[in-house]
Amino acid sequence: MTAKRSAVLIVSALVLGAALTGCDGVSIHSSPEHKAVDDAKAAGPVSAVEVGTGSGDVRIRPGTGDGVTIHRTVRYHGDDKPTPGQKVENGRLTFTNGCDDCSIDYELTVPAGVSVKVSTSSGDVEVQGVASADLTTHSGDIDVSGIAGALTTSASSGDLTATGLGGADVSATASSGNIRLTFAKPPQKVLTKASSGDVTVQVPGGPYAIDVSTGSGDRTVSVPTDPSATARIQAKTGSGDVTVSRVGS
Numbered sequence: 012m013t014a015k016r017s018a019v020l021i022v023s024a025l026v027l028g029a030a031l032t033g034c035d036g037v038s039i040h041s042s043p044e045h046k047a048v049d050d051a052k053a054a055g056p057v058s059a060v061e062v063g064t065g066s067g068d069v070r071i072r073p074g075t076g077d078g079v080t081i082h083r084t085v086r087y088h089g090d091d092k093p094t095p096g097q098k099v100e101n102g103r104l105t106f107t108n109g110c111d112d113c114s115i116d117y118e119l120t121v122p123a124g125v126s127v128k129v130s131t132s133s134g135d136v137e138v139q140g141v142a143s144a145d146l147t148t149h150s151g152d153i154d155v156s157g158i159a160g161a162l163t164t165s166a167s168s169g170d171l172t173a174t175g176l177g178g179a180d181v182s183a184t185a186s187s188g189n190i191r192l193t194f195a196k197p198p199q200k201v202l203t204k205a206s207s208g209d210v211t212v213q214v215p216g217g218p219y220a221i222d223v224s225t226g227s228g229d230r231t232v233s234v235p236t237d238p239s240a241t242a243r244i245q246a247k248t249g250s251g252d253v254t255v256s257r258v259g260s
Contacts, residue, residue, distance in 0.1 A: 049083040058102035066114040073140035074120035087113035205248040228252040
């Protein structure tokens with residue numbers, strides 16, 4: 012191999028290595044990250060709240076009144092500041108992010124009687140004291156407390172924790188993470204499934220028709236059981252422990 016050809020190959024390799032390093036080790040954004048804080052109010056009456064964000068944490072708690080107070084933190088790159096917004100139609104509050112490549116954290120204070128639907132690709136979800144909730148995150152934890160009615164939760168990677176539940180129907184699914192549900196009132200139907208992680212369900216009352224299984228782990232059931240009971244608890248995991256017990260035990 013000639014010296015000239017060797018030099019060309021070396022330079023090419025260095026350029027390629029730099030390009031790969033830029034892809035894997037350095038942010039694809041050439042501009043610094045900016046942060047903007049936005050506060051707004053959505054006039055009531057609001058009976059349903061729906062939040063969809065590609066990246067960002069969502070926290071929702073109950074307040075007084077029939078409207079919603081909104082606190083947003085937007086992180087973005089470039090000179091164009093996003094213009095997120097919201098609207099209320101027929102009692103349903105929805106949001107627009109105003110950007111394709113940004114992260115928005117939401118903190119909402121809502122009427123206690125609302126139903127909530129949250130979907131985020133990457134971020135934690137925390138919801139307290141609403142009537143019902145449908146919550147999804149692909150990467151992040153879900154933390155719920157004081158939900159009076161139906162609850163549906165799903166996380167691809169993250170833990171699901173719910174306490175003080177009063178709803179008859181609860182469904183919780185985690186691909187990689189633990190599930191822990193604690194009920195303040197006896198439920199009618201509980202469906203929990205984890206691909207990899209522990210599943211814990213704590214309930215008052217009974218008896219319950221129980222269906223528990225694990226591919227690899229321990230199974231513990233310490234509540235009154237009756238195969239013919241109308242109240243059903245299904246708790247399954249591919250790898251991990253499954254526990255169904257009385258509250259406080």
